[in-house]
Amino acid sequence: MTKKRFLPRLSSNLLLLIIPAILIAITAISLVTFNYSRNIIIDSLDEQMELQLSSTVNQIDKILIKERALAESVARSVGNMYEDFEEEDFERLLIDSTELYPETVGMGIWFAPNTYKNMAQFAPYAMVNENGKVIASKDYTEGDFDIHTSEWYIVGTEGDGGWTNSYLDTVSSIPMVTISVPMYREDSSILGTVTVDVDISAVKEMIAETELDFDAQAFVIDTAGIYLAAEDESKIMTMNFNEDSNKDLSNKITDILTSRENGYDNYTSDGKDYRLYYNYVPQTDWLMGINVPVANINASLNGLIQIFSIVAIVALLIVSMLIYLYSKKLGDTAMHSSLLANDISEGILYSNPLTEKDLNKNDELGEIARSLQSMQENLKKTITEIALHSQDVVSVGKRLTSTADDSATSANEIAIAIENIAGGATSQAIDTQSATENVENINHFVDENFEILIELLRSTNNIENTKDEGFEVLKELIELINLTTLINGQVNAAIEETYQKSKEIEEASRMVESISEQTNLLALNASIEAARAGEAGKGFAVVAQQIKKLAEQSKGFNEVIKKVIKELKETSTNSVEVMSETKLMLDQQGKIVEDTMSKFDNIAEAIVKNKEVVEKLQKSSNNIKDKNEELVGVVQNLSAIAEENSATTEEVAAIAQEQFRSSAEVSEASGNLSKIAVNLQEQVENFKLEKFEKE
Known part of the structure; x- marks a missing residue:
């Protein structure tokens, strides 16, 4: 039977919710309008x-x-x-x-x-x-x-x-x-x-x-x-x-x-x-x-604010009235749906306060009413089926508990046997792993030896390249010595020729000096004759004086030339001596270069022999490395098989343990299932599917 109780009306709730929001909106609009109007003014x-x-x-x-x-x-x-x-x-x-x-x-x-x-x-x-x-x-x-x-x-x-x-x-x-x-x-x-x-x-x-x-x-x-x-x-x-x-x-x-x-x-x-x-x-x-x-x-805005306030209040009253009327129309359906939901929550599944008008509405409340009615019908069917099958669940739970206990005992015995096998497999895997590590160490040493041989071969090749470069440098040095010797001879000839020319210039300088002395003497005689001539010889005296100066200048220039010629002869003599010494040094350098070429030939022969020995060692190391890698592969396969056996044994042991635990859990769960089925029967009895049942 439906129990009526007091519920707040939907219209009241809507008014309490919307009116404050409208008041806030009106206040905000008033402030914005006031500020906007004030700014305009x-x-x-x-x-x-x-x-x-x-x-x-x-x-x-x-x-x-x-x-x-x-x-x-x-x-x-x-x-x-x-x-x-x-x-x-x-x-x-x-x-x-x-x-x-x-x-x-x-x-x-x-x-x-x-x-x-x-x-x-x-x-x-x-x-x-x-x-x-x-x-x-x-x-x-x-x-x-x-x-x-x-x-x-x-x-x-x-x-x-x-x-x-x-x-x-x-x-x-x-x-x-x-x-x-x-x-x-x-x-x-x-x-x-x-x-x-x-x-x-x-x-x-x-x-x-x-x-x-x-x-x-x-x-x-x-x-x-x-x-x-x-x-x-x-x-x-x-x-x-x-x-x-x-x-x-x-x-x-x-x-x-x-x-x-x-x-x-x-x-x-x-x-x-x-x-x-x-x-x-x-x-x-x-x-x-x-x-x-x-x-x-x-103050000019007060009238505007009063008008806006009156309009806002009138609008608020109209909106409130419309909200009240609409919410009252929705309230009946909401109340009927609330009563039905309350009955369902109390286990009363036979009453239905919803009317045809409620169920035929095309809005959200109508959808809620139809959903509640459908939920009530589905819940009645579900409770009826649960009541029918709960007794079967109790019987099956008991049989499942007995079977689970037997499975747990067998699984425990299997787990003990597998643990013994797993211990032996683990020991074998450890020994195999140790052998694998030793073989890998040997392989590491072989790799290091191979790297050393490669480095030695690389060094030998570098020495051979350096030897070839040395041969080229020696050839260029011989060419330069020969060219220097040739140039030295040409320079020596040029110095000799310069020395001869300086002698010719020296002879010409003596002639200039003799001419200068004669010119000076003539100028002196001219000056004496001009003095005797008196007034008429003044012009000739000036010319004689200029000739005398010219003679003195020629003498001075001649002294400078003599000095330069002397220095040139001394320099030429020194250059000849230096060129002679240079020729001797070039000859000695040529001999040294020839000796060096001979030593480079000996080095080249030694490099070729060393290279052949290194290549043989490299081939031998390659053979050792290949054999060792085959050995590593065999040992690693053996180790993998041992580890796989050990892992498989451990997995089987784990599965056996898990089976034992699962059997125990199944036994415990089947017991709980029986209890739940009994409890479910008690809970189903609380639902009233027919009106004549006790309330």
């Missing part, structure tokens, strides 16, 4: 801020560029025509130029000392008065203010000029900056400067009108660090950024001013993160920055 912010910075900086720079161009245009006009201008012309030029742009609040022409009509200070100036009208002023020309020491004059006379620091006009309280450019004469000498005063209130207005997201704040700082524009208007033209209460921002601006590069950077102040974008105005190197709180960037 930051990238968009970077592009927006860089574009806003670039646009505003370009607007500021455009104003400054046109004001500089105005100053340079007036400077060129004045430089070309100042000598033709009267004071009224300068004033008219300045008024017309000042009216061109709304940011222009004043212009001045500042001549160098004594350059215009020898005036120490001439500075026509035009400005916008409180009524917005441009008027001319002579205050700087007639006043006591020294324009040549002013900042704008010094800046304008250096290189291409430049911009002054920003300042607050004392009369109008308007923030200004002045561009000052040089004026040149036609010869490129400095004439003075032209200045344009620019109202930079427009910078403050541009910053105020700039629309920035995330509560960002923009500011502009001049090269001296003064705020030209800021969210807090009280800082404008009155505070240096180093005096700002936000020291973290001040330090970051200091780092930026040191690097002199455009870009953005992050910093932290009072535990809050900020992103600072910055760019420089090319004309004046003013720094424009936009400060964005990072917390405001993240």
